[in-house]
Amino acid sequence: MTIDTKASPALTLQYLSRFLIEFCKENGIPIEKALENTNINSSSIASIPRTSEVWQDIKLIENIIKTAPHIMLGVEIGRSARISSFGCLGYAMMTAPTLGEAFELAEKHPALMGEHFIFKIEKKGRTAYLTTSSSDAPLTIRNTLTDMSFFTFIAICRDMLGFQPDLEGIYFTHTPSPVAQEQYKINLNAMAEFGAVESAIVFKSDLLEHPLPLANTLCHAEMRSLCQQQENELSPGREWFDKFTALLGSSLKNPLDVEQLAVQMHCSSRTLRRQLSSRSTSYRLVLDKLRFEKARDILSHTDSPIEVIAEELGFSDRTAFSRAFKRWCGLPPQAYRP
Structure with missing residues (x-):
């Protein structure tokens, strides 16, 4: 087992x-x-x-x-x-x-x-x-x-x-x-x-x-039913969103746009935006989150120059990346490093 x-x-x-x-x-x-x-x-x-x-x-x-x-x-x-x-x-x-x-x-x-x-x-x-x-x-x-x-x-x-x-x-x-x-x-x-x-x-x-x-047989059966209901509610949306996130995060240097992602997700761009809106998020918010998580990881575990990190995450230059990073967490990237 x-x-x-x-x-x-x-x-x-x-x-x-x-x-x-x-x-x-x-x-x-x-x-x-x-x-x-x-x-x-x-x-x-x-x-x-x-x-x-x-x-x-x-x-x-x-x-x-x-x-x-x-x-x-x-x-x-x-x-x-x-x-x-x-x-x-x-x-x-x-x-x-x-x-x-x-x-x-x-x-x-x-x-x-x-x-x-x-x-x-x-x-x-x-x-x-x-x-x-x-x-x-x-x-x-x-x-x-x-x-x-x-x-x-x-x-x-x-x-x-x-x-x-x-x-x-x-x-x-x-x-x-x-x-x-x-x-x-x-x-x-x-x-x-x-x-x-x-x-x-x-x-x-x-x-x-x-x-x-x-x-307790009766209580257990009732709670199992509730668990399955909650799992069903969470799983389909989670699987869709996980797929969307994986596709968007596959290349942060040159991220797919909404139309390209819609093709990969087998839906229209309008449907894709509606799905994201139902989760109280958007293409831009998810992209920002993925970039922020990647930036945090690189800053915490490597000595990569800020310019290199900016390029890897798809920013035009160090200034644009630094401005975005400060918007995300209130600190410039160099201050985030341990």
């Missing part, structure tokens, strides 16, 4: 940005430091949408790690997770007959699981292995996302089972400081090893067959 819950990049765990900001307040981390280059103002925190942009969550996490490197952020996020964080999917999982069936349900609804909770459970005989995938994430936060996924898994298992799951062992590819290693072991209440080839949680496969105390 293999369960893979790779999620849509358009969705995130509910209220993650708000949680991160509240976490900063509780731990004395300056809010302005955490919000740098996120396009979120301290005055508009209360209006952050439930499903914030993935890049905003990533930047928040990067800022918090940089400002407070001593805090085990992924551990704290994961420990604070609850099965209710996943909305109607969480309720459907709680009322499933067994733990394994709960996670099989999660596999069927990737759009409802969330971008930051990506995992795979593989059953081999009497042993089960949970691994997590964060290879697409920036190197600076991969370990944090692994921690978050592992501790979230443990937390929601505890919520569904009513007791702490018995684990055979937990393996991490990274090697934290000796003090941090002790904290991991205390928080995990299980054997933890570091410097492993692959990060994984190992447990007896029998756990997947364990009946859930809140199992």
